[in-house]
Amino acid sequence: MNTIANRQVICETLLNLAKDDQDIMVLASDSRGSAAMAPFANEFPNQFVEVGIAEQNIVGISAGLAHSGKKPFVTSPACFLSMRSIEQIKVDVAYSATNVKLIGISGGVSYGALGMSHHSVQDIAVARAIPGLSVILPADRHETKRMTEALVNHVGGVYVRIGRNPVEDVYESGDYEFLIGKAVTMREGTDITIIAAGETVRVALDAHEALKEAGISCRVLNMHTIKPLDEEAIVKAAKETGAIITVEEHSVLGGLGAAVAEVVVQHQPVPMRILGIPDEPAIAGKTPEVFKHYGISADNLKRVALQLLGQ
Amino acid sequence: MEIVELQLKAAQIRKDLLTIIHRAKTGHTGGSLSNTDILTALYYRVMNIDPDHPQDENRDRFVLSKGHSVESLWSILADRGFFAKEELLTYSQFGTRLIGHPNNKVPGIEMNTGALGHGLAVSVGMALAAKRFGKKYRTYCLMGDGEQAEGSVWEGAMAGAHYKLDNLIGIIDRNRLQISGPTDEVMGLEPLEEKWASFGWHVVSIDGNDMQELVQTFEAVPQVADKPTLVMANTVKGKGVSFAENVAHWHHHVPNDAEWEKALSELDSSIEKLKREGQVC
Ligand SMILES: Cc1ncc(C[n+]2csc(CCOP(=O)(O)OP(=O)(O)O)c2C)c(N)n1
Numbered sequence: 205m206n207t208i209a210n211r212q213v214i215c216e217t218l219l220n221l222a223k224d225d226q227d228i229m230v231l232a233s234d235s236r237g238s239a240a241m242a243p244f245a246n247e248f249p250n251q252f253v254e255v256g257i258a259e260q261n262i263v264g265i266s267a268g269l270a271h272s273g274k275k276p277f278v279t280s281p282a283c284f285l286s287m288r289s290i291e292q293i294k295v296d297v298a299y300s301a302t303n304v305k306l307i308g309i310s311g312g313v314s315y316g317a318l319g320m321s322h323h324s325v326q327d328i329a330v331a332r333a334i335p336g337l338s339v340i341l342p343a344d345r346h347e348t349k350r351m352t353e354a355l356v357n358h359v360g361g362v363y364v365r366i367g368r369n370p371v372e373d374v375y376e377s378g379d380y381e382f383l384i385g386k387a388v389t390m391r392e393g394t395d396i397t398i399i400a401a402g403e404t405v406r407v408a409l410d411a412h413e414a415l416k417e418a419g420i421s422c423r424v425l426n427m428h429t430i431k432p433l434d435e436e437a438i439v440k441a442a443k444e445t446g447a448i449i450t451v452e453e454h455s456v457l458g459g460l461g462a463a464v465a466e467v468v469v470q471h472q473p474v475p476m477r478i479l480g481i482p483d484e485p486a487i488a489g490k491t492p493e494v495f496k497h498y499g500i501s502a503d504n505l506k507r508v509a510l511q512l513l514g515q
Numbered sequence: 516m517e518i519v520e521l522q523l524k525a526a527q528i529r530k531d532l533l534t535i536i537h538r539a540k541t542g543h544t545g546g547s548l549s550n551t552d553i554l555t556a557l558y559y560r561v562m563n564i565d566p567d568h569p570q571d572e573n574r575d576r577f578v579l580s581k582g583h584s585v586e587s588l589w590s591i592l593a594d595r596g597f598f599a600k601e602e603l604l605t606y607s608q609f610g611t612r613l614i615g616h617p618n619n620k621v622p623g624i625e626m627n628t629g630a631l632g633h634g635l636a637v638s639v640g641m642a643l644a645a646k647r648f649g650k651k652y653r654t655y656c657l658m659g660d661g662e663q664a665e666g667s668v669w670e671g672a673m674a675g676a677h678y679k680l681d682n683l684i685g686i687i688d689r690n691r692l693q694i695s696g697p698t699d700e701v702m703g704l705e706p707l708e709e710k711w712a713s714f715g716w717h718v719v720s721i722d723g724n725d726m727q728e729l730v731q732t733f734e735a736v737p738q739v740a741d742k743p744t745l746v747m748a749n750t751v752k753g754k755g756v757s758f759a760e761n762v763a764h765w766h767h768h769v770p771n772d773a774e775w776e777k778a779l780s781e782l783d784s785s786i787e788k789l790k791r792e793g794q795v796c
Contacts, residue, residue, distance in 0.1 A: 318615040488610060
């Protein structure tokens with residue numbers, strides 16, 4: 205079982221790259237511990253900025269740094285980074301086209317029993333509504349490493365959302381190319397497609413196995429980039445498999461499912477189901493308890509798939 | 516309640532909050548311990564509140580802007596009878612109302628907080644409503660010192676003074692530590708008292724772990740007409756538990772079995788000591 209959280213992987217990767225790239229900067233808002241960025245702060249104090257508990261300020265300062273040729277990585281809890289400072293993200297990052305990477309940590313329901321103020325399950329909806337902002341949810345440590353390397357070279361505003369705890373690997377190694385905006389077909393299939401992103405990719409892969417036992421051939425797409433969305437992969441999946449289920453650690457309003465549905469209804473209408481957190485303050489509890497409560501599980505995916513296929 | 520009784524109560528609340536955190540294996544230990552005395556003074560002596568009528572329109576309002584240190588508040592609300600004490604055992608468990616931040620589904624909680632920098636603005640609204648519509652209640656808002664880095668705090672400060680809210684009492688739990696270390700290293704705040712004064716507030720600086728001073732200060736408010744009051748409560752993070760005092764990592768560190776037992780025995784000794792001294796005077 206993997207014991208490295210994605211936030212640690214981002215820190216390690218940036219630490220490595222920052223040795224040869226003085227433009228890489230990391231910012232934190234009393235969050236260097238939760239973002240696992242303390243090693244970076246210690247090693248490169250000149251490339252680290254602490255702004256205190258001030259998420260609007262952190263985005264503004266980053267935009268100014270980017271304007272001055274730096275490559276700022278903002279690391280702050282996803283809930284506050286995405287919503288408290290959304291106007292700074294809209295105006296100072298996206299509208300002004302500054303090269304800021306926003307890393308939302310402990311996203312989704314990772315802060316389980318801390319309640320709705322700390323859950324980040326509307327962030328994808330708001331982030332993807334902003335023109336020019338890319339939105340990425342890496343699935344495991346391998347993908348997080350590849351993504352971080354890609355982000356250093358990518359010019360433009362990006363919102364990344366990761367969770368808190370180590371997640372099980374979905375890739376056997378980091379030996380693959382990560383392309384922003386290009387979905388990865390994790391499993392081939394012909395009867396139905398499950399589209400997932402971030403930590404729910406693991407759930408989708410488990411559902412693939414469960415469906416195989418039931419004689420169903422299920423395609424699994426890892427839609428790590430929710431914006432720009434890989435429309436081609438979605439249309440192809442709709443055409444070739446005839447039914448789609450999305451599963452996400454986000455409100456069912458405005459997230460991955462909504463993004464996929466927008467493509468499906470306009471280009472290749474097929475039956476579809478959207479699984480995620482319903483439109484209510486999520487129940488308190490640990491991530492697995494919350495997932496189970498809302499049916500974000502291989503079992504439930506299997507049940508919904510069979511239903512959708514009329515079986 | 517007399518001062519000694521309040522001190523005894525605070526020690527008991529510290530035991531309760533450590534116990535729910537230890538049991539749930541999650542919580543904000545340091546900040547809850549630093550503000551226990553402030554909350555005890557307010558909830559057992561100063562504020563006009565009635566557990567049987569939590570929605571009484573004349574009740575004093577309290578907003579825990581530093582919502583993460585809710586464990587002291589849960590312990591106090593249970594002890595004051597806003598809900599059954601057994602419910603404390605559900606703190607942070609699956610499906611509970613007693614989550615890791617104030618939740619106004621629970622009687623006694625006015626506002627949901629947790630994202631820092633929200634409390635003062637809502638408190639300004641509550642105080643403004645009282646002022647405009649002739650209500651006698653007061654509004655108390657407890658903030659963290661790290662929290663002062665949020666710009667919204669200062670927007671609220673400006674409005675509180677602008678509307679001459681002498682029924683509004685801002686309190687800063689000035690324990691000088693936040694998650695990443697000393698507050699003045701993370702984001703310099705000094706001169707903090709002068710900042711509040713320059714925003715038009717009457718500022719009083721006290722020892723926020725001294726029950727006598729707390730009670731005297733709160734009972735003397737308002738000291739200046741037409742000005743909101745800011746109580747700079749100088750506290751010790753982790754107060755009352757020797758090994759947690761002034762240690763940043765106890766912000767959200769959870770006591771293991773041995774630490775929990777040691778903390779309880781230290782608090783029991785201070786209870787014994789208070790009882791002995793209380794009998795003397
Ligand atoms: C808007 C926002 N940003 C970040 C956090 C995460 N957080 C919780 S507690 C805390 C430190 C608070 O420090 P301080 O205000 O000094 O409180 P205390 O030391 O009294 O616990 C932080 C950064 C938050 N709850 N809200």
